[in-house]
Amino acid sequence: MEMYGVLLMLTVIVSTATQVEHRDFTFIGCSDTEKEYLIGFDGEEEYHTDFIRKEGVVTVPDFADPYSFAGGIETDLAQIEVCKQNLATDIKVYKPSFEQLDPPDTSIYSKDDVVQDVENTLICHVTGFFPPPVNVSWTKNNQIVTEGMGLSQYRRKSDGTFNIFSTLKFTPKEGDIYSCTVNHKSIQSQPKTKTWEVDVALPSVGPAVFCGVGLTLGLLGVATGTFFLIKGNNCN
Numbered sequence: 135m136e137m138y139g140v141l142l143m144l145t146v147i148v149s150t151a152t153q154v155e156h157r158d159f160t161f162i163g164c165s166d167t168e169k170e171y172l173i174g175f176d177g178e179e180e181y182h183t184d185f186i187r188k189e190g191v192v193t194v195p196d197f198a199d200p201y202s203f204a205g206g207i208e209t210d211l212a213q214i215e216v217c218k219q220n221l222a223t224d225i226k227v228y229k230p231s232f233e234q235l236d237p238p239d240t241s242i243y244s245k246d247d248v249v250q251d252v253e254n255t256l257i258c259h260v261t262g263f264f265p266p267p268v269n270v271s272w273t274k275n276n277q278i279v280t281e282g283m284g285l286s287q288y289r290r291k292s293d294g295t296f297n298i299f300s301t302l303k304f305t306p307k308e309g310d311i312y313s314c315t316v317n318h319k320s321i322q323s324q325p326k327t328k329t330w331e332v333d334v335a336l337p338s339v340g341p342a343v344f345c346g347v348g349l350t351l352g353l354l355g356v357a358t359g360t361f362f363l364i365k366g367n368n369c370n
Contacts, residue, residue: 164221171214270298
């Protein structure tokens, strides 16, 4: 049975002048297959470790003052090893008889308004699950796609569960159907799948037709009035 270890460190800074509370946090998570290292402030990510590329990634917006995190990938890997050792010790000491399992909820939506033949991004939001990991896959018209796919870091929620975002770059074509499938150990039957169909809103022809008919009738009315005006003058 795969177990998941979490170390969450919070630092609360209180301003005595305005009584505004801010929260620094560091999240370290590990299991037999997963590892996460993330630093944030007031619920926003500042830094995470990409263990595949073996590099630290600063995610502070460009408008903020530039800064770095000391230690780098070597320190992050050392923290993960400590997490694994603590996890192994906890398993031996506490001998858990059951594992908490919370199934994920999934939603799928586009990042921007959908315009025909204009590149966009689909977002699959997976939330409320425990423990990590989850497996997310995409299909287009029932065919598995991997090109243009991205996956965020796991984010811990206040209730102890997690969420994650999977993205897929795509170019909308009317009638295409995309699906996001999520698999988690808490799901006993079929994996959860959400579908999304490309529906490009076309300009309505109603107003144009209405204006055209109105203009035609107006011109006919002018012509008719002119005809009777001329006839009346001739009678005089």
